[in-house]
Amino acid sequence: MSLILDTPLVKNGHSFYVRAMPKVTAEHRLARRAQIVAAARSCVAEQGFHKTTMADVIRESGLSAGAVYGYFKSKDEIVAAIADDALGSIDKLFDELLARPEPLTPVGALQTVLEHVIFLAEQPGGDVTRIAVQAWAEALHNEAVHATASSKYLLLRGYFVEIARRAQADGTIDADTDPEYIAQVLFGMLPGFILQRLLLGDVSPATYTAGLAALLRP
Amino acid sequence: MSLILDTPLVKNGHSFYVRAMPKVTAEHRLARRAQIVAAARSCVAEQGFHKTTMADVIRESGLSAGAVYGYFKSKDEIVAAIADDALGSIDKLFDELLARPEPLTPVGALQTVLEHVIFLAEQPGGDVTRIAVQAWAEALHNEAVHATASSKYLLLRGYFVEIARRAQADGTIDADTDPEYIAQVLFGMLPGFILQRLLLGDVSPATYTAGLAALLRP
Amino acid sequence: MSLILDTPLVKNGHSFYVRAMPKVTAEHRLARRAQIVAAARSCVAEQGFHKTTMADVIRESGLSAGAVYGYFKSKDEIVAAIADDALGSIDKLFDELLARPEPLTPVGALQTVLEHVIFLAEQPGGDVTRIAVQAWAEALHNEAVHATASSKYLLLRGYFVEIARRAQADGTIDADTDPEYIAQVLFGMLPGFILQRLLLGDVSPATYTAGLAALLRP
Amino acid sequence: MSLILDTPLVKNGHSFYVRAMPKVTAEHRLARRAQIVAAARSCVAEQGFHKTTMADVIRESGLSAGAVYGYFKSKDEIVAAIADDALGSIDKLFDELLARPEPLTPVGALQTVLEHVIFLAEQPGGDVTRIAVQAWAEALHNEAVHATASSKYLLLRGYFVEIARRAQADGTIDADTDPEYIAQVLFGMLPGFILQRLLLGDVSPATYTAGLAALLRP
DNA sequence: GATGAATGAGAATTCATTCAT
DNA sequence: TATGAATGAATTCTCATTCAT
Structure with missing residues (x-):
């Protein structure tokens, strides 16, 4: 210059x-x-x-x-910018999921998400999941962070609603339950995974998916 | 005085x-x-x-x-004392669970825990779950809080291992999966419940248990 | 202790x-x-x-x-506290004036005030008149200071209204002029005195009163 | 450009x-x-x-x-430039005064000055008198501003000395008083006028001249 | 000369902790 | 022990000024 x-x-x-x-x-x-x-x-x-x-x-x-x-x-x-940036990873999870050609099963979707979470967490520049945990705490008394977090989480949870609907359509899951409730549970597995990984250090997508699969198998 | x-x-x-x-x-x-x-x-x-x-x-x-x-x-x-105190609620959850005469199924155990979480959260003197979320964030860079949190969480997760073992024994759950993995998933539903309740405000033990039941029902 | x-x-x-x-x-x-x-x-x-x-x-x-x-x-x-404190000197001027047994003429009142201004300015701890000048500037864009200044100045000017009334009553001053206007002029001599003393350094109660007396004498 | x-x-x-x-x-x-x-x-x-x-x-x-x-x-x-510029208004007052064909009386001179002050204050681009007040405060601890202010003020006051001399010559004012003292008082009415106008807002050239005239009339 | 991003010393303010009473 | 005024290092933020382009 x-x-x-x-x-x-x-x-x-x-x-x-x-x-x-x-x-x-x-x-x-x-x-x-x-x-x-x-x-x-x-x-x-x-x-x-x-x-x-x-x-x-x-x-x-x-x-x-x-x-x-x-x-x-x-x-x-x-x-707020850091929180936005970190919660922007949700968009990446989302893109990853939508890139799949064939529809995913609940377990498949969760596995994909968990694997991508790990991938993102291991990127250089600071583990995003650590920031996500900070953002959870911050969201409780910081309206800007709360707004971003809730909109992103609703977005991702919406994806799981879709998964639930499909599973209900092909008879894999009971059709009488509100798919929102099913999505709450599926999406709700993520924070627990992140937390156990950071605090206890003994979970992995493999153990988690295995555990879930065992629960779902009759 | x-x-x-x-x-x-x-x-x-x-x-x-x-x-x-x-x-x-x-x-x-x-x-x-x-x-x-x-x-x-x-x-x-x-x-x-x-x-x-x-x-x-x-x-x-x-x-x-x-x-x-x-x-x-x-x-x-x-x-540290607040974190200890809040994480001490885990002991109360535990006592609640052990007080049951008959053995619990995975869904039953989760329902019991979620209901008791709500009960504790609504006690006067500040929602314990809000403090738990703060404690998660704090545990990431405060060894004292981390130590308390991980020991308490291992304890509660241990309870779910027991539940998993029983379900495997009576054939309700596939016996070939490490019960620890199953416990990771079951216990791992709690943070997601707490977070969705605080950030999105649209979950309840009823919706959550319904969602889980739908997933487990073949 | x-x-x-x-x-x-x-x-x-x-x-x-x-x-x-x-x-x-x-x-x-x-x-x-x-x-x-x-x-x-x-x-x-x-x-x-x-x-x-x-x-x-x-x-x-x-x-x-x-x-x-x-x-x-x-x-x-x-x-604000400094401005209040400095403008509080007005109260002292006032007390000084009211302590006089006999009623004062315009020139007498002004002389008394000027002399007391000098007395106050020479007290240890910082010349009050310098602070007054700061307060004038500050009052133009600081509502708190403006409020104090205007109330104090109205108070002191009110004293000069009284002086004017008396002078009108005993025929020393034309009775057809609003005594407020006369007070504006009498009170209005103070800032000019303070300023000339601080910036030019060549005025004193004596020169000032002499000048005023010369103007008033037919 | x-x-x-x-x-x-x-x-x-x-x-x-x-x-x-x-x-x-x-x-x-x-x-x-x-x-x-x-x-x-x-x-x-x-x-x-x-x-x-x-x-x-x-x-x-x-x-x-x-x-x-x-x-x-x-x-x-x-x-310094702003102060110079604002204090340059003094020159304009001066020009205004010298432009008068016939010699002015003290009251007449003051009236002319006050009216021109108002005229200048109401010009677009910021009230000069507000800047003058800032300059007074600044002059107390800024040598450049002090130098400009004192020279300009001496200049204007000098004009009032001339007025005083004339009035003494034609017997309107007592001849035994140093005309400098009389000028101190006449010039010294300006700051009080400016200040009352800005802080109290209830003075005008008319009220002020009326008040002064009443004082001077026997 | 012209630009405006960058500089960094310095200003106001906070808050965990101490200690004389 | 109890008090709460006092401490002062640390923190956030500003703004006059410079300088590479």
Whole structure:
């Protein structure tokens, strides 16, 4: 990004300076925001939202205090952005599920989700599931986080409703039960999986799917 | 804590009250600790661990700063005590389950647990499940809370192992699957229930048990 | 303020500790507030409201940051308190005027006021008139200061209305003019005196009263 | 400031615009400075010197940060420029007074000045008198502003000395009093007028002149 | 010269904890 | 032991100013 001319051009009796109009703004701004969120995310995955100080985020992001505050008005906005970002993983789970050509069974859907959760958790830059757990706690007294969390979770749970409906249609599952209830249970297995993985460390998609399969098999 | 004298002694320009110091120390100490934890718990249920300040706890408990610090060395100790207290509810769930005369089926056990969770959550003094969610987040970077949480959760999950074994013994559940895996799934339904109840507000023991029953019914 | 007893009194089978109930609160609180305002005032007299930092006030007051914030919720509150305090000098001018046994003429009243302004300005702890000038500027965009200033100024101007009325009654001043207008002019000489004294340094009650007397003498 | 090219040059992934640099430098510079001072003045009239940030000035002026700093080395220089500009109104008062063909009486001179003060205050771009009040406060701890203010005020006061001399010459005013003292009082009525107008809002040239006339009439 | 993103010192404020009484 | 005023390090956020383009 070098300045091209140091000496003014002279044309029509006027001197001209060449001014860079960096296209920067749009993408650059987003990239910087992402950079900051990434820095913050890795702090939060380690220390939680509240032990993470702005100084941590600033240091980790490699920017200055002023720069960070140029992209986010407050720590709360960064917290919300991290939560959004982490809960955005839900969208990725969703895409993964919808990419499947054939319809999935309940167990199949759960297995797919669990495997993708593990995949996401192991991405570099801080375990998303750790952030999800922070987000659960935060959502209880932070309306912004609550709003994101509930909408994302309703979305994913909606997918399980669809799975339940199909299973009811082909007679695999009792057709008289509200598919929402079935989805509550299926979706409701995720937090328990995440929590046991983080706190007890002895679950895996394989053990979990095996356990569920055993329960479902008559 | 009776006052012996109603009229203050005045000496050196200061007034003094003479106050009875009951010898009860042992129980008294415990009562005081409980009083502080109760105060702190109701703050934490509303605001979370980190937004709850010592000043909040001190005000809510009706004691003085010095008094509170006489019973707890630090905020961290109070946090640990609240987590212990909240996770102690697990013991109550457990007692509830063991009190049953006849052995429970997986669905029955879950229903019993969910109903008791609701019962505990609705006790006055702050919803325990809100504190549990805070404790999950805290456990990720607070060893004391992590230790309590994991031991309690292993204990409760152990109960579900027992349930699974019984169901395998009487042929209700496939006997070739490790009962630990089955317990992971059964126990793993609790966090999802708690979370959906707090964040989405549309689950109940009835809907959940119906959903699970539909899944299990062939 | 020494603790009287180190060893518990034992009476009626109970042990007693003697607890100091410092009468502190009421007067002590006021004294501390005054101490902080005094510190702040001397800073403000030198540097103005905005160049005076909380760190300055804290250092000058000899207290800690926390202590200062225990008495004032914000810098704005301290600013308001200083303005109140400085504008409270108006009350002192007023008292001075009302203490006079015989009624004053316009020139006499002005002279008395100017002399007392000088007296107050020369008190140790920061020239009040410098703070008054800051308060004028502040009042233009600080509602709290504006409210105090306008009420105090109306009060003092009201005194001059009274002076004007008397002068009209005894025929010294034209009776057909609204005494409020006359008071506006009399009271309105004060800011100009204060300003010329601070910025030009060449006015005194003597020169000012001489000038006014010359104007009034036919 | 005409753009020669409508289509950006693109080079190295950046787009460039070529802009005409008028040779006008001298006037252009002054125009730009005036533009910046005007922007800053309207901010200061609303918020005072210290609440006005450079960001405010930059936004209001429509220029870039760099551009503003190209014309003023620091905020302090802008503050000084605004004060100079506002105190420059004194020159306008002065011109107004000297433009009168016949010599003025003290009351006449004051009336003329007050009326012109109102005229200036009501010009668009921020009430000059509000800025004057800020300048008074600033002059107490800003040598540049102090220097400008005192020289301007001495100048205007000098005019009143002249008025006083004339009145002494034609016997309207006692000849034994130093005309400087009389000027102190006459000039000293201005700040009180400005302040009462801004803080109390109930004075006008008419009420003020009426009040003064009543005082002077035997 | 012009731009505006970036800088970083410094400001206001909070809060866990202590300690004289 | 009990009190609660006091402490001061740590935290969030601002804003005058610079500098690569």
